[in-house]
Amino acid sequence: MRILLVEDDAALSLGVARGLEREGWQVDVLHDGEQALSEGVMGQYDLGILDLGLPRRDGMEVLRHWRAKGARMPVLLLTARDELSDRVQGLDAGADDYLVKPFDLPELLARIRALKRRSQGRIDEHLQLGELRLDLVHRELTHCGQRIALSPRELALTEMLMQKPGRVVPKDSIVAGMSSWEADFSENSVEVYVHRLRKRFAALGVVIRTVRGFGYLMELAPPNGAADTDESS
Missing domain, CATH: 3.40.50.2300 (Response regulator)
Incomplete structure (x- = not known):
């Protein structure tokens, strides 16, 4: 483009x-x-x-x-x-x-x-994962119709992960997408934001998993709730 x-x-x-x-x-x-x-x-x-x-x-x-x-x-x-x-x-x-x-x-x-x-004529202006819904036009995240307040960067990271549910989003892609003209966004910063979102989504039936050496993926939590998110990386 x-x-x-x-x-x-x-x-x-x-x-x-x-x-x-x-x-x-x-x-x-x-x-x-x-x-x-x-x-x-x-x-x-x-x-x-x-x-x-x-x-x-x-x-x-x-x-x-x-x-x-x-x-x-x-x-x-x-x-x-x-x-x-x-x-x-x-x-x-x-x-x-x-x-x-x-x-x-x-x-x-x-x-x-x-x-x-x-x-391009694509009229679907939202992303959905389970009951988690992201309105891409109004920049609003909801769960079962209830608004979830996120910072702009938290919302941007959520969008990146929801665009590829169940697939790995490389960490370097997240770093590039979340950097600004004021300061580069480090890999450590990504880990901080991932940790924040994990805490926010823990009760919403959605998990963010770490794929060592690659990045992160978002998916629905398993029915038994045993979600190993591997927060060590």
Whole structure:
């Protein structure tokens, strides 16, 4: 997937671009709204990430121009504007999603994956394992209809594991997916978050197992409740 990132904050754009590239996506970065007026309508991008507070041309103007010229790629807005009216204005102008700064990279990646699924006509916007259900659009985890409060990184790790139920998710993939531009996410950090989720899910009929030397997998607990999760690694 080829992504156009339009963000005037050099440090932020560099961190976001690196995170996207770790996912295997090709990223072109622009820092100016005037440049983005032409780049976004060429039909060469699968998705646009657009900051609203751009120099020379406001991001909202760029978005309206793209849509007026027939650009159909999904567009995710990044902005420090947290007013409801700003969000509504952006969505009405043709945005497909909206993320308020500051944000965590795992949430941005999850939203991009959701936009990609929708653009490909995949309408299933949730993951399910037993009674555990993850709403990928509203970023909400529930069990038997009851909401489970998780941090953004806990939610991101849960999504990675629920995407491959019963299959191993490599530890290095988790590290890459949960790193941010502020600091790299270490393997020790992954173990800490896995331990937290195990405690949260212990009574919900779901276990996270360690596969030594490889990574982790999530699956339903056996009926007898004897789940060896091997928390030593």
